[in-house]
Amino acid sequence: MATRNSVFANPKPCEHLADYKLRHGLSGYKSIQKWLKANPYGNTSIKMCETKIPRCLFCSGYHQGRLFLCLICSSVSCSDHTLLHTQSEYGHDIAVDIERSELYCCLCSDQVYDPDFDKVVVSKIFYGYAKSKLLVSMSDRRAKSCYPLGLRGLNNLGSTCFMNSVLQALLHAPSFWNYFLTVYSGNRTPYSPAQFLYSWWHHSANLASYEQQDAHEFFISVLDGIHEREGKERNSNKDNGGCQCIAHRVFSGMLRSDVTCTACGFTSTTYDPCVDISLNMDTTNFSSVDVASKSVRPNEDTGRSTLLACLDLFTRPERLGSDQKLYCQNCQERRDSMKQMSIKRLPLVLSLHIKRFEHSSLRRSSRKIDWFLQFPFSLDMTPYLSPSIVRNRFGNRIFGFESDESDISSEFEVFAVVTHSGMLDSGHYVTYLRLQDQWYKCDDAWITEVDERIVRAAQCYMIFYVQKMLYCKANED
Amino acid sequence: MLERFMSVPNEDNMSPHTQLSSHFLGELLDSIIVDVASECHRIAKLGLDRNSEEEEEELRLSAQARVTVAAPSHSCETNGKYVVDIFGQTHPTVANEVFDCMNCGRPIVAGRFAPHLEKCMGKGRKARVKATRSSTAAQNRYSRGSPVSAYSPYSNSTGTHKLSNGTYNHTVEEYSNGTCEEP
Numbered sequence: 001m002a003t004r005n006s007v008f009a010n011p012k013p014c015e016h017l018a019d020y021k022l023r024h025g026l027s028g029y030k031s032i033q034k035w036l037k038a039n040p041y042g043n044t045s046i047k048m049c050e051t052k053i054p055r056c057l058f059c060s061g062y063h064q065g066r067l068f069l070c071l072i073c074s075s076v077s078c079s080d081h082t083l084l085h086t087q088s089e090y091g092h093d094i095a096v097d098i099e100r101s102e103l104y105c106c107l108c109s110d111q112v113y114d115p116d117f118d119k120v121v122v123s124k125i126f127y128g129y130a131k132s133k134l135l136v137s138m139s140d141r142r143a144k145s146c147y148p149l150g151l152r153g154l155n156n157l158g159s160t161c162f163m164n165s166v167l168q169a170l171l172h173a174p175s176f177w178n179y180f181l182t183v184y185s186g187n188r189t190p191y192s193p194a195q196f197l198y199s200w201w202h203h204s205a206n207l208a209s210y211e212q213q214d215a216h217e218f219f220i221s222v223l224d225g226i227h228e229r230e231g232k233e234r235n236s237n238k239d240n241g242g243c244q245c246i247a248h249r250v251f252s253g254m255l256r257s258d259v260t261c262t263a264c265g266f267t268s269t270t271y272d273p274c275v276d277i278s279l280n281m282d283t284t285n286f287s288s289v290d291v292a293s294k295s296v297r298p299n300e301d302t303g304r305s306t307l308l309a310c311l312d313l314f315t316r317p318e319r320l321g322s323d324q325k326l327y328c329q330n331c332q333e334r335r336d337s338m339k340q341m342s343i344k345r346l347p348l349v350l351s352l353h354i355k356r357f358e359h360s361s362l363r364r365s366s367r368k369i370d371w372f373l374q375f376p377f378s379l380d381m382t383p384y385l386s387p388s389i390v391r392n393r394f395g396n397r398i399f400g401f402e403s404d405e406s407d408i409s410s411e412f413e414v415f416a417v418v419t420h421s422g423m424l425d426s427g428h429y430v431t432y433l434r435l436q437d438q439w440y441k442c443d444d445a446w447i448t449e450v451d452e453r454i455v456r457a458a459q460c461y462m463i464f465y466v467q468k469m470l471y472c473k474a475n476e477d
Numbered sequence: 478m479l480e481r482f483m484s485v486p487n488e489d490n491m492s493p494h495t496q497l498s499s500h501f502l503g504e505l506l507d508s509i510i511v512d513v514a515s516e517c518h519r520i521a522k523l524g525l526d527r528n529s530e531e532e533e534e535e536l537r538l539s540a541q542a543r544v545t546v547a548a549p550s551h552s553c554e555t556n557g558k559y560v561v562d563i564f565g566q567t568h569p570t571v572a573n574e575v576f577d578c579m580n581c582g583r584p585i586v587a588g589r590f591a592p593h594l595e596k597c598m599g600k601g602r603k604a605r606v607k608a609t610r611s612s613t614a615a616q617n618r619y620s621r622g623s624p625v626s627a628y629s630p631y632s633n634s635t636g637t638h639k640l641s642n643g644t645y646n647h648t649v650e651e652y653s654n655g656t657c658e659e660p
Contacts, residue, residue, distance in 0.1 A: 008523045066511060099508065100515050111518050147563060155572035158591030188564040192572065192587040194594075198579050201598060210595040308532065372543070376535035383527055396519050445568040446559050456542035 028071030
């Protein structure tokens with residue numbers, strides 16, 4: 001990660017750019033600053049004159065590919081004639097693409113990058129309106145010993161597989177398990193989580209009934225119950241960075257939401273804590289593997305998607321409807337806006353929930369989306385973090401971002417997968433656990449070993465990832 | 478529009494008007510293509526691109542897994558019942574451990590504990606006196622409102638995405654003993 005950051009922050013200039021910087025410093029960059037025009041979508045272009053369009057000095061062309069502005073003499077050349085310019089004027093090697101505000105070396109015939117130039121461009125984007133406010137809203141068999149401790153079946157108490165599947169995942173969440181010591185007693189006969197059910201129904205009275213339930217809803221309910229129970233003992237210490245109950249210490253992360261005015265580009269940012277991320281399934285993206293095979297178009301039965309596509313969808317800029325115009329502080333009126341989510345802080349354990357439930361209020365019906373969702377065993381969350389997303393919004397310009405340095409790494413390993421099979425109202429939950437590189441299937445009381453391919457091919461509903469360092473540590477024991 | 482432009486075979490056959498619009502479309506396309514190229518060039522040069530090798534490897538493993546699992550010779554998930562689990566145990570369809578209910582003290586069979594507890598705690602349809610079941614249950618299951626308000630601000634669950642568990646009857650589906658042989 002260190003190397004990647006240093007390449008980004010200090011890309012190696014070509015000899016011509018290095019030479020230009022030595023001779024002219026930042027004067028060329030500053031001279032074009034007045035002509036920079038940024039649009040709300042993060043693109044910046046150079047507009048020298050309001051009334052005349054720029055033309056190539058040599059051919060007077062204005063539509064042949066790109067146009068480049070020389071940083072020394074401000075003459076314009078088209079892509080065919082940049083070489084001519086640098087040959088006729090010695091040392092005039094560095095130019096700027098007028099449409100895109102990108103540096104161009106005429107001798108290398110290539111786009112080049114300089115943090116100082118990006119800084120000039122970015123400061124222009126922010127110039128003119130108030131800095132975005134950060135509104136922080138107030139997230140045994142015969143050889144029993146060979147199996148990892150803590151592996152134990154859970155009896156189904158009557159349609160409680162939704163509970164058992166989530167419990168299995170929670171029990172094996174690294175750094176969460178200390179709270180459930182009975183499972184680690186060494187006893188291998190199935191455990192009946194009756195007391196747990198009793199406590200839970202006391203806490204979540206509205207969910208207390210012998211009927212079909214949703215595992216994700218149960219998961220949220222359990223974390224909330226733990227928070228409430230512990231919250232009374234430990235003060236939610238704002239200085240400490242939020243609640244310190246075990247549920248939040250393990251699962252809590254922070255989401256960032258940016259709402260951008262499409263007229264002026266002013267962005268308002270809010271932060272919200274979360275204990276998991278619910279993802280819509282994105283089916284517009286197909287991997288090359290799928291395209292090569294026969295079914296390319298998604299239909300009811302054979303649609304498919306990938307977890308990365310869902311995460312892309314989650315962090316994609318979304319145009320808010322015209323009925324959702326938000327008040328822009330810069331324009332001082334309601335404007336059409338774009339919204340974009342990103343992850344400000346990753347939790348220790350990342351729980352991803354796949355929204356397989358579709359509810360149509362129009363038809364008053366609900367259905368389950370059975371599409372296959374590919375998910376990786378190793379997940380790098382870097383592209384979905386706020387610095388990556390925001391930087392990308394500004395054309396990936398090199399500039400400092402508040403939370404570039406983070407203690408938490410963004411590499412994760414899967415350790416539990418809750419799967420659902422069957423129909424909406426009558427299905428079955430099963431959890432797959434990865435312990436010491438072996439996958440186990442936890443089907444209520446039944447614990448069996450399975451090959452990792454079974455897990456890869458399963459219909460995932462909730463996927464639990466843990467930070468790679470924690471995962472490796474847990475597996476050393 | 479792109480298809481229409483691409484399908485025009487011969488520039489000579491076009492009217493000047495069509496020629497001009499084709500020309501402009503061509504320029505627009507060129508500009509967009511350069512936009513994309515410029516963005517990708519920056520991402521690549523600044524080391525911001527994603528690790529496509531790892532991603533493709535995961536996709537490949539996943540595709541391979543699906544093929545293996547779907548193969549008729551594959552006996553793991555589709556056919557065969559659970560015989561023994563990894564600890565050499567078998568389990569009945571209905572869990573038969575017996576323990577005392579913590580609410581009423583009576584000994585209850587584990588597999589029937591939930592329905593018993595429901596009545597015992599005075600929850601559930603039959604036990605409830607008020608006829609508010611249908612509205613609250615439906616609301617809790619499908620609405621965005623109540624589950625979120627119960628758990629916010631620490632939950633981002635919208636509450637509309639629920640899949641039910643179902644039968645605990647294991648004889649409905651058939652399983653092997655769990656360990657998979659290589660195909």
